[in-house]
Amino acid sequence: MSNPTRHGGAVLADHLVTYGVRRVFSVPGESFLAALDGLHDTGIDNIVCRQEGGAAMMAEAYGKLTGTPGVCFVTRGPGATNASAGIHIAQQDSTPMVMFVGQIARDQTDREAFQEVDYTQMFGGLAKWTAQINQTERLGEYIARAFRVAMSGRPGPVVLALPEDMLSALVDHAPAAPISPPIRPAPDGQAILDLLADAERPLIVAGGPLWSQTAADNLAMFAATQNIPMTTGFRRQDLADNSHPCYAGDLNVAINPALALRVRDADTILLLGTRLGDIETQGYTLLDPAGHGKTLIHVHASDDELGRVYAPTLAVHTTAPLMLEQLATAPRVTGDIDDWTASARADYDMWITPKETPGDVKMEQVIAHLNDVLPEDAILTNGAGNYAGWLHRYYVWTKYSTQLAPTSGSMGYGFPAAISAALEHPDRPVICLAGDGCFQMTCNELSTAKQYGANLTVIVVNNGRYGTIRMHQEVNYPSRVSGTVLENPDFAALAKAYGGHGETVLDQSQLEGALSRALAHNGPSVIELTVDPEALTTGRTLTQIREAAT
Secondary structure, eight states: OOOOOEEHHHHHHHHHHHTTOOEEEEOOOGGGHHHHHHHTTTOOEEEEOSSHHHHHHHHHHHHHHHSSOEEEEEOTTHHHHHHHHHHHHHHHTTOOEEEEEEEOOGGGTTSOOTTOOOHHHHSTTTSSEEEEOOOGGGHHHHHHHHHHHHHSSSOOEEEEEEEHHHHHSEEOOOOOOOOOOOOOOOOOOHHHHHHHHTOSSEEEEEOSSOOOHHHHHHHHHHHHHHTOOEEEOTTOGGGSOTTSTTEEEEOOTTOOHHHHHHHHHOSEEEEESOOOOTTTTTTTTSSOTTOOOSEEEEEESOTTTTTSSSOOSEEEESOHHHHHHHHTTSOOOOOSOHHHHHHHHHHHHHHTSOOOOSSSSOHHHHHHHHHHHSOTTOEEEEOSSTTHHHHHHHOOOOSSSOEEOOTTOOTTOHHHHHHHHHHHOTTSOEEEEEEHHHHHHHGGGHHHHHHTTOOEEEEEEEOSBOHHHHHHHHHHSTTOOOSOBOOOOOHHHHHHHTTSEEEEEOSGGGHHHHHHHHHHSSSEEEEEEEOOTTOOSSSOOHHHHHHHHO
């Protein structure tokens, strides 16, 4: 009979090595000391963060960038609740992720012990799967299942709770269980082509997970051959080359009105990987779930999403990339739709023609400068706020995996995502665009960026307010300002206090030099843009919104 010599934390770490995990993100806790010990000699980078929300967001961004589960370790109770924002992002963004949560000892369960939480209940509606591992001998079984579930069908987050006594218990070392590849049904594209052949006003909407540069290239080839306007879902603009003659824009919060009308007018819509949710449909108004009267072709990796909201004419259970492998090489089947596609592109060109905003720093010119100086593989990140409207409207994405933004609309996401991107791609410029409120949600992670040498630049748009809420406030309760004014720090000085580089831009002429110095700096940089409070949206000033409301 063998003598057990390895604790559960070491077994867990060995499994992560077997599954190719190169980096994890964590905030340490006494509840998973054995796991920390297990990671010690594995060669896996443990990026120690300053708050669990930041750690979870970094792990989520890693999942987006690599297509493999981002891994996060957090402690019980407050640690898990802090991290829940990252789980919500991963669920809504369909990002593969595995989060390990320290847990109280098993013999203390149901006494409301210190920081006790039932994680199967807490994360039951947030994560794709949640479980607690109560037997050290079954670690391999649960971890293999967690990685498989995170990657299968529609990818998403998995949460595994680790009782501390289970982790510290000694067991015989068991080899990691193999992870079976996700089931991807083989597609048949002919039925799609047959429906497109009858279309007079077709439209492509690309979105969702599991894409690659090859898939993006195939989308461009397919759209060009069929000459169909292609659009992208909310914050999925890097799935299509925005300079492509068939590109017609993105289905964003502040959608191009001409594109919204085109969605209404389209007689055939091909959904490639997207769920076609709330944002893309403007609150389910562009297409009525009760009856849209269109030929709707829905391609999705999860059969649970097919027909969940909209009844499709044709439902295809497969991934968008697999479907596009067939569609990209198909001969043209569409009829006389060239004018429809040309006008869609013309509408987009008109939309991205800069509209001047008030003030000495003009956001449309800021984004134009980024377009001019950044290479096409630069990674741009953002969280949530009206400031992102200028980025989404005016920046031209041409390569896949260059946009990290939460479809869940989570404030604070952009900066942790930028750190994760800078660590994964140290050879590529990483720019985070953040509002003054958004940045302060996670700016404490400047310590993490400095500690691990993340080269990135944060452009903070400082207008002294929660801009999105102020916009809605002015529409619904004009001139009655309540709860939306911010007192902000000197963001440039804050960056320097953390050991980074910081500058303040008061005039548009100062941006070029500031950005050049920031990009050249070895480490994190912060550029604070002092923006006129009147510059509330890309289309209307604060005064114009207020006047329209009254």
